[in-house]
Structure formats: C-alpha cells, structure tokens
Amino acid sequence: MEDKTNIRLTAAEMSGLWTQYINDTLVKCITSYFLENVSDEKVRPVIEFTLNTANQNLTMIGNIFKKDHFPIPVGFTDEDVNIKAPKLFSDTFMLMYLRHLSILTMAASSAMLGVVTRRDVVEIHKVVLKKSVELQDRTRDLMLEQGTYIRPPFISIPDKVDFVEKQQFLTGFFGKKRSLSSVEITHLFLNIQTNYIGKTLITGLAQVAEKEEVKQLLLRGKKMAQKHVEIFSKYLLEEDLPAPMGWDTAITDTTAKVFSDKLIVFHVSGMIAAGVGNYGAAMAASPRRDIGARYASLVPEVTLYAEDCANLMIKKGWMEEPPQTDDRDGLIKGEPLPE
Template sequence: MEDKTKIGLTSAEMSSMWTQYINDSISICVLSYFRNNIDDNKIKEIVEYANESSQKNIFILKEIFNREDFPCPVGFTKKDVNIHAPRLFSDTFVMMYLRHMSILGMAANSAAIGLGTRPDVIAFHKSVLKSAVGLQDLTRELMLEQGTYIRPPFISVPDKVGFVEKQKFLSGIKSRRRALTSVEITHLFMNIQTNQIGKALIMGFIQVAQDKEVKEYLQRGKKIAQKHVDLFSDILKNNDIPAPMFWDGAVTDSTTQVFSDKLILFHITAMIAAGIGNYGAAMAASPRKDIGLKYASLIPEIALYAEDGANIMIKNSWLEEPPMADDRDQLSGLK
C-alpha cells in the first residue's frame, strides 16, 4: 500500500504548518513569561498546559520539516523575551488572553484540517485542535468558577417560527431599523471583546517597547481599538442590549522590557489579521445594512494599520518570509 506521507506537501499544508510554527514559537515566549508572574496556582496550571502544547507542536513540526528538507522557520526564541521581568499583566487578563488565543487556534486548525491532504499533517492539526479545545474548556471553567467570565447578552426565546415578510429586515435607515438578530449581537459582542483584549495588550506593550517608532505605532493602535469598542458598544446600547465591560486595570505600571520590539509588532499585526477575518465574517452575517456598512468601513482602517506595522518590520529586517511559489519570470531571466 502506498505511503501517503511520502507525497509532497501542498501549498495549503506548507502555509498552515509554517504559520503554526511561528505562532507556537511566539506562544512559548509569552507563556514562559506569564508562568513566572502568575500568583494563582490554578491559572499557572493552565498556562503550563498551553506552554506544553506549544512545545509539543514545535517538536512535531521540526520532525516533519526535517523529513521534507523544509527549512525550519526562525520564529521567536529566548532572545525575544525576558522571563524574569516584573509582572506586566494581571492574572485575570492572562486568562482572557489564553481564552482568546484558544479561539484563534480552533479556527485556524479547523481550516487546516479541511484543506489538508497528507495523513500525518491532518493528524498534527487534529492534535493542535484538540489542545485548543482543551484550553478553551479549562479557561472557561476556571473563569466561571472565579466570576471573571463575561457571558454574551441574553435575549428572549422566540415563541414561534417566523419568516421575513418585508424589506425592512434589511434596512439600515434609522427610522426603519429592526431589532438586532442573535447572530448580529454575537458578532458585535465578540468584536468588542477582541478589541478590548487587543487594547489591553497594546497598553502593556507600549510601556515596555524600546523603539520610539514602535511606541507611536502602538499608541495609534490603542486609539483604533478603543474607537471600535465604542462604535460596536453604541450599536448594542442603542438597541437596548448591554455591551460587555472590561477593565484597563489589567496592566501594571511596569516599564521593564519584557518582549523584543520584533515580537511585539508581529503579535499585534497577527491579531489585526485575525480581526480583519472576524469583521469579514460579521459583515457577511449581518443583514442589516447599517451594521454591514460599519464593518466594511472599518476593515480598510485596520488593514492600513497592519500594513504600516509590516513596513516597520521590513525596515528593521524583522519580517520572516512565508513559503512562496517560484517566480517564473525571474527564473527565466525576464526580471
């Protein structure tokens, strides 16, 4: 029987594994630092679970890369983190951060499984997905136990099945706007939370970043995140739906360098990329025109912000190239 692991890697498999390697290398840096600054033993156990999962992923990926003569990415190393630096984030923020990262991990690896071909690659992403689901369960259960879990809004259960009869369902004109659907509420809630987490993370990063240009870039991101939180919260409040609350006390007053500017910028631009995907999904799931147009107007703003971050990384030789197709014009001597 043919050994299917001897078939070459597809572009989808290369990209998913390369991205997973980079993400796990940054996770190990962040989690190693968190582990040294956690007071709550239950939270520390969850951080160790996440860290061990990332370490395991790196080990498996290196094995696959070596078999394929695929150059192992540089990613992020011990040089990019000072694990002995003073505490920068609260225990509660660490839990919210881990829960958010688990959501991103579940989404990325579900897509990778759907696009995978080789059994060994699919088995790897199934393992990563299982760990991400486990992390989600652990963080949710502990946050519920500690009273820090923020639930999505409650709405009334429908008393009957209904069908849309008027174009008003799609209208965004203020005088004709209908109530929000449960799907629209869900996306607004999620995008408020992700921007709140992003803002808190940026606040901490501003305090410990070294380069002035990086600090100014982060300051701009903090303002964008707050602006988006306010816009989405206003939509919920104007429809008599409570918006999720957050606390800026998640960040301490430490200014000791924790992470390299390279790690900080990559982390923020990666979160922005995920945010663009969230906005795109929310736009597609929001039939009310005013909400869909709101998302459409915000995507170019954060895309431009991400591009500016990439330009800073390129200028400083911090941006690692992903696997790329052969440039046939260059190989033909036409470039």
C-alpha cells in the first residue's frame, strides 16, 4: 500500500505544526511552574493533564519534523522559566487560564483541520482538538463544582419566530436603539472575560518582568485591557445585564523572576493576536451599527500594540522566523540567502 505520508508538507501544514510546536513549548514552561505552586489537589490533575498533553504534542510533531528534515524550532526551554519561584497566581486563576487556553487551542486546531491534507498531520490536529475539548470539559466541570464558573447572562426565551422588517434593526448611532441580540451579548461577554483574563495575566507578568521597557509595554497593555472591559461592559449594563467579574485579586505580591522577558512578550503578543480575531468575529456578528463600529475602532489600537510587541522581540533577537517561501527574485539575481 502506498505511504500517504511520503509527500511534502504544504505551507499550511508547516505553519500549523510550527505554531503548535512553539506554543506547546510555552505551555510546557507555564504548566511546569503551575504544577510546582498549585495547592488545590483538585486543580493539580488538570495541570498535569495539560503538561502531559503538551509533551505528547511536542513528541508527535518533533517526529514529523525529523522525518521531513525540518529544523526543529527552539521555542521555549527550561531557561525561560524558574519553576521554583514563589507563587504568582491563585489556583482559581490557574484553572481559568487553562480553560481559556483550551478555547484558543480548539479554535486553532479546528481551523487547521480545514486546510491540512497529509494523513499524519491531520491525525495530529485531531489529537490536539480532542485533548483541548477534554481540557475544556475538565476545567468547566471543576469550576462549576467550585462555584467559580461565570455563565453568560440569561435572557427570556422568545414567544415566537420573528423576521426583521425594518432597517431600524441595524441602527445604533441615533434615535432609539433596539435591544442587544443574544449573539451580540455572547460576543460582548466573551470579550469582557478575555480582556479581564489578559489584564490579570499581564499585571502578574509585569510584576516579575526584568527589563524596564518590557514592564512599560505590559503596563500599557494592562490599561488597554481595562479600557476595553469598560467599553464592552457598558453595553451590557445599559440593558441591565451582568458583566463578568475581574480577577485582580488572583495575583500574589511576589516580584521574583518567574519567566524570561522573551517568554513574557511572546505570550502577550499571542494573546493580542487572538484578541484581534475575536474582535473581527464579533464585528461580523453584530448588526447594530454602533457595536460593529466600536469593535472596528478598537482593532487599530490592538494591532499597533501587537506591532510594538513584535518590534521589541525583533530588537532583542527573541522572534523566531516562521517558514517562508523562497525569494525567487533574489535567487535569480544571485543574492546571498539569509542566514
């Protein structure tokens, strides 16, 4: 039987495997540290599951890289984390962080399954998706048990099916605004919650960062996250709907070095990239013009911050280059290949 894996990796397959590998090295560092500091014996197995999953993913992807003579990314190593450092985040926040991680991983692996074709690569993304769903189940169930899971707002069930008859459904800047739709509420809730998690994480990371320019960049990100929380919360509060709670009390007072500045800036940059995607999805799902316009007005601010994170990583030599296509014009002109 023909070996269906004996074909070249496509650009999409390289991208997915490379990104997943880098991210799993980061997850390995963070969960190794969490495991050393967790106190709740019910949270410990969830962290162990996440760490074991990251190690398994690294092995699977590493085997494909070796088979295809693909240079194995450096990512993050033991040098980027001090697992013996004092506790930085509460057990409750660790659990919330892992739940958020599962959401991001489910989205990424689902997207990759739509563009990869080689059988062994497809199987890897299926495994990643399955494990991320299991992590979501584990974190959700434990948070429900512990009373820390925050549900989206409840609204009344419609009496009947209705169809939009007037353009007023789209208005939002002038005159009477229609009530928020369930879809708009969902995106507002998720973006508030995501910004709260980001704000707490950034605050903690700023506390243990070493370089002053990294601290200043993180403080700017913290202010931006708080600003966005207030903007989105206002929409819910105006409709007498509850907004998600913050996690500011989830951080201890330690200032000891926990993670390298390289890991910190990369992690924040990745969160920002995910945030841009969330805003784009929310914009597309929000017919009320004032809400869509608000998301659109925030995207440039977020992307500029992401660019500043990238510039700092480039300046410090921290940014690993993803696989790129050949520079055909350069090859034709005989220009030397980049080192």
